[in-house]
Amino acid sequence: MALVVLFAIGQQVRLGLNTDVSWLMIVADRLLGGATLYRDIFEVNPPASVWLYLPQVALANALGIRAEAVVAGSVFVTAGLSMGLAAGIAKPDRRDAARLMPVVAAVLLVMPGAAFAQREQFAVIFLLPWLALCLARAERRPVRAWLAVAAGVGAGVAVAIKPPFAAAAGLPLLWTAWTMRAWRPLVAPESLAAALVVIAYGASVWLWQPLYLIEALPLLRDGYLAVRSPILALVADPYVVTTLVIAAAAMMRARKQGDTSAVIVLLLAAAGFGIALLVQGKGFLNHQLPIAMLAVIACAWPLLRARGTGPILLLAAAGWLAFLATQVTGYPALTALVRQVGPGEPRLMVAATNLSIGHPLTRQVSGRWVGTRGSLWATGTASELIDQATDPARKARLQQIIDEDRALFVADIQRGKPDLVIADAPGLRWIARYPEVAAALADYCFAGRAEGMTLLSREAARSPRGASAPPGRACSARTAGSGSAGR
Template sequence: MITGALPTYRLPSSALRPGWPMLVIVAALVQQALSSLNCDVSWLITTAERVLDGARLYRDIEEVNPPASVLLYIPSVATAGLLGIAPEAVTVLLASMLAILSLRHVGRILAVPPAALASLGAAGAFILLVLPADLFAQREHVALIAGLPCLAVIVRRTRNLPVRAGDAWATGIGAGIMVAIKPHLILALALPQLWSSARQRSLDVLKSPEWLALAATGVGYLLIVLLVFPDYTAHMLPLLRLVYLPGRDSWGHLLTGTMVSIPATVAILTLWLARARPTNDVVVLLLAAAGFAAAGLVQGKGYLNHGYPAVATSLLAITLHLSRPGHARAFGAVCAAILALFATYSYARVPEPRALSDAVQRLGPAHPRLIGISFDFSLGHPLTRWVGGEWVGTRGSQWVTGNAWQQLENPALPATARRAYERAEQDDAALLAADITGHRPDIILVDDVPGPRWIAAHPPLARAMQGYRPARRVGTVTLWTKR
């Protein structure tokens, strides 16, 4: 049902306490103070530091994602350097501030009445600040924060309500930033916009300021990539096409993971509670969740951070439905809360290898120079930052070899492709050997996989390792120190 006014939001009076959003925000900050930013964020902070110190991205230090993933953390790293504090703290504070500003912008665009701001604000703050847990400040987390106001604009346009020009341009830029972070995420805007345009039987909205701003932001970013980061297109993209993009999780894992299962469950529950007649704002958010989930399936990795936007948006959808007068049903609210808490628990997975960090601190100097030989990206990150060390590798792990091995397991692989993957593995080992020889790390973290046999199979790497010896073993990792 399309009407000319926005829906009325209202939760029970017991929930309408102005202090609730602030309590959620404080809880989120406490959670982050007691937790850790995960390996991806830690690595990107390290990469941003190296870039600010003069390293050339994709040549002196390599990141598998486009430049936006590194540029995203430049402000927090630069600010932390000026203030003399840890970049992690600034990253958390900036992401929290952006989330709060995004929620305020959404509330103003949707004209949420004051009586409901506290309750909806608290729910939104939980979804954007507490739900991510150890995925906090991940690229997908920031992308959702940037793109959420554009979904609110789509709701207004669906109801033929005016949108202020400033809001339209601002939300379009935010949506452009979201798409620059992960181009696949355009699906989260395209699906609800296509539905809205079909309801209105017009595509004129594509000429609106928000879509023009999105396109302009995208074009501007593309020019930055081509002109400022030529190594990405010349060197990194061919390597990604060869070894990274073909590596996909199984469809069974993708479809049963939280990226699909939670949004699907929330959608079914919401449609059941709404008796298959959800309001337009709920439909927009459910379609956005479907778009986010589809974007994760396109990427095909099945990582938890890829699924967060779909989970968060679906929970926002059911929250809006339950906030409608007469719809705050206890069963639906309890189910939504259980799903939200389950997702939060699933995202709290950053391990803290105390034994490994203690061993590094005992064997190495005060600020050890580290490098790793492992397919596990989380081996060296955030461990390096926890011990106050310096990662001296060009790559964060042997992801090239790991992905090459995955493809080489295919017996039907053509001979040409097989040679290309074997060459990529050799280049990976040679680059690691050059890093060890050139930077002389204090400690080399050698995982059982690929392990010493892989080292011995590549003569340049074996020669580089001759200046080191196994010193201590922690779990599946052996710490090698200088002879």
Template sequence: MTSEFSAAPLRSPSGSAAQEGLAPMPLLLIGVVFAIAIGLRQVVPLNTDVSWLIVVCERMLDGQRLYRDIIEINPPMAAFAYLPGVALARVLGVDPRHVIDAQLLLLAAASLFAVSRILRLSPATAPLKSGALAVWAAAVVTILPMHVFAQREHIAMLTFLPALAVYALRSDREPLPPWAILIAGAGAGITLAFKPFFTVPAALCILFAAIRSRSWRVLFAPENIIAAALVITVSVSTYIFYPEYFTVTYPLVRDTYLSWSMPASVIFLNDATLAFAIAMVSVLLARQKRTPDSLLLVTALASIGFAVSFFLQRRGWAYHSYPMVAVALLAMGYALTGAANTAPRSRRLEIASAFMLAVTFVVGMLWFNVTVYVGPVRQAVEGLMPHARILVLSGEAAIGHPLVRDINGVWVSRQENLWIREFVRLTRERTFVDAATDAKLNDYLALERKWLIEDFKRLPPDLVLVDNLRNDWGAWARADAEVSQLLKPYTLVRSVDGIDILRRNE
């Protein structure tokens, strides 16, 4: 008698078609996809948040303490995801961005390989040796991200993919080997450790597996226990080693960042929602005459779960939507490439499917390649001073990052940008603020001002960029006696699209 959680029996590599690998041509095309992805990393600018988190990791390696010397809005997992790559780059003496890019491409390859190996464990998913789907999946996880490449959502989606394959097999009551359970559990745990919002897709998939397998015990499958244990370990470790996250950072985030929402039109009416809708409709139309299999249902449910998490974050930002769009496109590719169909398909259907896939992919690429335009600031700053220490007075993070890394400068502030003042402004504009809340917000503004002055005195910047286009930071600096005094030794070099560039006098 065997348990539904028992390990899969060993199979001979040559015993069935399910164990066969991809043909040489799909493997070659996958290589081309990765080559294109590598090329894009040379021309697509480094993501703003990724650039900042590299700075965070460098400072941590220098002995600075997260949430005390470095103020980061996210839990520690955001920094620790990049720390190994930054540490390795320091050992090799290379730019960390190249190591991070390589790390993500290797993770993408490993994730897809793990999914492939897991799905081959079941005869029901054996046809997934389909070359077209493999090439499509490779493009979705490496080329589609564009400017959000290496964002936390990109990493979280990649670590979650093996769990999707396990959930599909678990729903069909298929036995799984320990290595598959371990990879799925660890991957799901890492994903959930990034953001609590990612609990939604995981919960939907686990519930589906329990319902379809007709066993409540699936809720407590080993991979779920591993994921839960990992999340608990990360949470407890954060409380023990980084108490300032709970005492300083989270109250700030709760009372400012989490207190307001972007307009509904921004959250729901965007290209991410369009790509998601096209993908889901395509799946329904492609499979309307067939009973959907477990893999398709799990993938579609995961995409819906990531959509819920995207909408719950209430920002409508491109990088928040990547898991939703990427997993939806994977489901779309599975349905339209004929990966699970043994019956021959008409030429007309193949052309229509390829067209829909291409259109949706392009919509996604354009959406994920949107950047904040800050003008030719880099060209204006580059060459003014080698290895310049830079401070930016602005609530817009894209002004300073990746600028400071592009010019091989030094970031002065303990923050990515002066986000507290920006979030306080939005909180006051978009929510009702009573007297007690208003006083608390003023305390937060005073704290950020204190940090700014301390950072300015600790490491006087060579260049100060003052953003007069967004919220008139120049007027704010002039109105503050101490900040104005700190800026007296600086001379205006030039203004670029509303951004004043000040250089410290020799």
């Protein structure tokens, strides 16, 4: 266990927190500063995605330390609590516990790789005691009431994080009821606790975040959520294929040993996360991650009791999945350029559809994000869909999304006055295409290029106003070197 935790800490320090987590920390920080979610700062996910990181960011601000350390630390703390609850519910014998718990710890803390502290990792952590409870109920083993309620609360939180995760909690529960030939598990204290958490969350969104329902959801429905990968592409991904092989091996080995209950519970939860993967339709690593995590635990359950090559093959497959999760593309040269050119804590925006360009870069340079959205994702998704649309009303709605995104970008430039604007090649063409965007960036000059990205720096004192062409002149030496000189 100690080696697993030390390795996980070292890996997390090396990889850092990824795009989504960094962006959500920025959103949380803006909310703590008084911004209104879905109006002053916009996130594509429901409020729970932001609320999940709000306490950690608030604690980090109170202590005067970086939020990354607190967010990462919260994963280790919640994982430890979850494993303790699950072990208390399952009551494994000493040998099983000694063999399985380090494997569970490795799955929870090492397998996520670059997706560390993602919502899906938290969801698996919160759901683990619930799965142990479903198994205990199916085997008619007594469980203390407070443990059952705690497991139910964890399941409710997992569902609140992303509503499609209800399938991951629901399928094992239905199997338990079917095994017991009774409806009692559906109205047990843990089920009521989970339902109350979900209902309370829904009421909170209705009362305190109506903008999500009124303004955000229609935009997401018509644009972002409509962009989907084909089902075949989602299923045929190497990460998913490896996971399916592990799941099949788990079931075959469990059937051979004549003890399939635990494996069935874990694989049903994995299947529930698979349903969530198809519902979301994106195929991102973090969407695939919980399926693989539960499949590996399911396979470890029977294999750790076996001899031969089985455990070695499982270790190899799990290691392959963990390796794939560490393969991320960052922008180190661009980050270095921002540090060199910008001031100490630069105000930043991005003229690009890719969220990963500006994040985690903004937090890595101790910058301040002044845009309402994390990127031009609304323009990107609507532009992709408008070419496929045949209905005039549909085309008009998508064009409206594109126009509103452009107007919002211009307003953010004028209001936030970012020190630096990062643009990729399509972003530069987008700037040149629209005179109002070019005019808003008239005070910006070319400050450098790295990794295919162009850096524009604000130089208000030296630039003519009202220009209709995109910024192309080189910044003065004084402006270009202001960042390094200031430090």
